[in-house]
Amino acid sequence: MIRRRPLLTLGAATVALPAGLLAGRAVHAAALVGQPAPDFSLTDTTGKTVRLSQFKGKPVVLEWNNPGCPFVRKHYQGNLQSLQKTYTAKGVAWLAINSTRDDSADYLPPPQLARWMTDQGASPTATLMDEDGTVGATYGARVTPHMYLIDALGVLVYAGGIDSIPSARAADIEKATNYVRQGLDELLAGKPVSKSTSLPYGCSIKYRNGTA
Template identity: 30%
Template sequence: MKRLAAALLFALPLAASADALKSGEFSPPRMAPDFTLQGSTGKPLKLSDYRGKVVALGFGFTSCPAVCPTTLAELAAVKTKLGAQGKDFQVVYVTVDPARDTAERMRAYLTAFDPTFVGATGLDAQLAAVRKDYGVTSTRTGSGANYGFNHSSFVYLIDRSGKLRALSPYGRAVDDVAHDVRVLLNQ
């Protein structure tokens, strides 16, 4: 009996840590600011329409040379790792470059990573308000047709009830992000 009790005392912290998020947590969790923008599907995209799913919300642009495609490829790998649970995981990608990123361009770009990924674009003022709500910075660099952006590269993980739960930095291991999404899916 003593051995069983000792084994349980040792196992409890391990079990508890299996449910812990590996990314930075919002403590306490709070509602994700809602927004409505033009979706890459051609219809309005309202973040709260994805309640019931775990959402990975990112910001970037289709002409991004490195960070954005890497992040989206990693999120596609996360979805693959989720298997059947992947149907309850939604990637929403908000542009920081509305001048180039039309709904059609975003749809073509995101579909290359996963056909279920959706993008959002809109007017400069609309997008600036969303970036402000999420604390996202975005600065245009360069000039002419080859301009780019320096921008925040975090991915926000939003639970099924619409609450901000975790902030995953660029370069977080796919297995760690998949773990966090699974934790949120199983709650």
């Protein structure tokens, strides 16, 4: 088991948190909220090439995923599966992206990752492999789950945490404000997203270059 540094960084302040909890650190990335989302092409767990731009005309969710992370497992206790099922049925494209480097203890090869997703009852539009971390770095994804919303015009309109309570306790899900649900409901109603950023929380992504 890899020990994850228990630090949450808020501006210049550092606050101790339970082991395994990390918040996203500021990075220089090509993806900026309010700007067109950078296009990318990745293969899914079946080897099929999936391109972000093929979903233009519909909202898109990007979900950074790592089954080895307790925060991911928390949200796969019924929460993420429900969101995926609800919103893909409404025409939203949901892309789960795994940027874990292939020599990490948390890495799952595509067939195993696909099996894990199936076992969870997950139903994203695609589960994508980003072992070299290029797409994760472009979007500044730092943790799992790190969430992004893209509107039907291809503009990045949200980046941050899945909800408002940064914990690994499943009991907190019902008490939290789910920013992904809130943002998608606003997009589907033709409204602007009222909260465009929040502090992401979860486990650090194990990038190949070791920067996370």
